[in-house]
Amino acid sequence: MLFKLIRAERMKLKRSPVWIAFILMPIVPAVMGTINYLGNLDLLNSEWYSLWTQHTLFTCYFFLPIMVGIYCSYIMRLEQNNHNWNKTLTMPVPKSAVFAAKLIITAFMILISEIWIGILFILSGKAIGMSGALPLKDIAVWCLFGTLGGTVMAAVQLVISMLIKSFALPIGIALAGGISGMVFLAKDLGHIWPYSLMAYGMNSNSPQQMLESGYVPFILICIGYISLFTIAGSVIMSKREM
Numbered sequence: 001m002l003f004k005l006i007r008a009e010r011m012k013l014k015r016s017p018v019w020i021a022f023i024l025m026p027i028v029p030a031v032m033g034t035i036n037y038l039g040n041l042d043l044l045n046s047e048w049y050s051l052w053t054q055h056t057l058f059t060c061y062f063f064l065p066i067m068v069g070i071y072c073s074y075i076m077r078l079e080q081n082n083h084n085w086n087k088t089l090t091m092p093v094p095k096s097a098v099f100a101a102k103l104i105i106t107a108f109m110i111l112i113s114e115i116w117i118g119i120l121f122i123l124s125g126k127a128i129g130m131s132g133a134l135p136l137k138d139i140a141v142w143c144l145f146g147t148l149g150g151t152v153m154a155a156v157q158l159v160i161s162m163l164i165k166s167f168a169l170p171i172g173i174a175l176a177g178g179i180s181g182m183v184f185l186a187k188d189l190g191h192i193w194p195y196s197l198m199a200y201g202m203n204s205n206s207p208q209q210m211l212e213s214g215y216v217p218f219i220l221i222c223i224g225y226i227s228l229f230t231i232a233g234s235v236i237m238s239k240r241e242m
Contacts, residue, residue: 001093005101009075013105018074022113025067029058030120034128047132048125052142055121056204060146061182062175064198067113068150069174071106072157073167080165099233103155103226110150114143145201145215148222152197153177155229162236191218194225 013019033055037044044050118139125134153174161170177195185205190196199205201218 002097002101005093005097006104009101009105012075012078013109016074018070018109021067021070022109022116025063026059026113026117026120029063030055030117030124032058034124038128047130048135051125051130052121053204055117055124056199056202059117060199060202060204061178064110064113064117064146064150065153065174065178065181065195066171068106068110068153068198069157069171071109072154072161072174073170075102075106076158076161077167094234095237096230096234098237099158099230102158103151103230103233106154106158107147107151110154111143111147114147114150118143142202145203145218146198147201148219149197149199149201152194152222152225152229155226155233156194159229159233159236162233191221197222197225 034051036057037051037054040054044054121139122134156177157170157174160173164170164173178199181190181193181196181199184190184193184196185199190200197218201222
């Protein structure tokens with residue numbers, strides 16, 4: 001049944017305008033980050049790793065949170081605008097499966113976004129003539145863990161978008177969350193704040209130090225948050241008039 005729900009969510013997004021945001025928005029931080037890198041070559045001397053810090057400076061704290069906010073608001077807006085909640089919530093399936101299907105399709109979109117961000121990063125480095133070895137393994141790890149951390153943010157945003165019927169307000173909350181994530185990372189608390197986990201997973205501040213606390217704690221924290229907000233979303237669906 002879960003797979004049928006996921007397929008239904010995918011069909012809803014097939015001709016969605018959110019793909020425009022997916023294609024265009026990551027280009028902006030890629031250009032900004034590359035320009036910033038070229039303007040600070042005297043300070044940034046680790047080539048690919050330094051370029052990554054400049055790309056993710058704009059991507060993780062501003063553009064990706066906005067994109068996650070857009071994805072989640074749009075998915076929930078489809079149900080609210082077309083009065084689909086009554087039909088959806090009367091289906092003989094657990095409410096947790098309904099929420100999980102929306103979260104899984106959002107996580108898939110985040111993964112595609114991460115892959116696109118990685119491609120833009122490589123293209124940017126090649127365009128400015130970087131001669132060092134391309135850290136493909138590191139890029140893959142950054143994008144995978146960024147997807148996992150982004151899924152935590154998506155779980156939070158789906159709950160917020162379920163509670164707030166406005167399309168724009170949850171996106172603003174996502175942006176504020178992304179900025180707060182930067183603050184928590186600066187205070188070495190990025191591994192416990194839901195809105196920091198995407199940037200933390202992407203190693204945006206210190207890409208040469210691959211998750212100092214280890215992969216397992218990061219994964220467990222993300223799974224814990226995803227489970228928590230999936231339960232919260234399921235309870236809200238069960239108890240609240242949608």
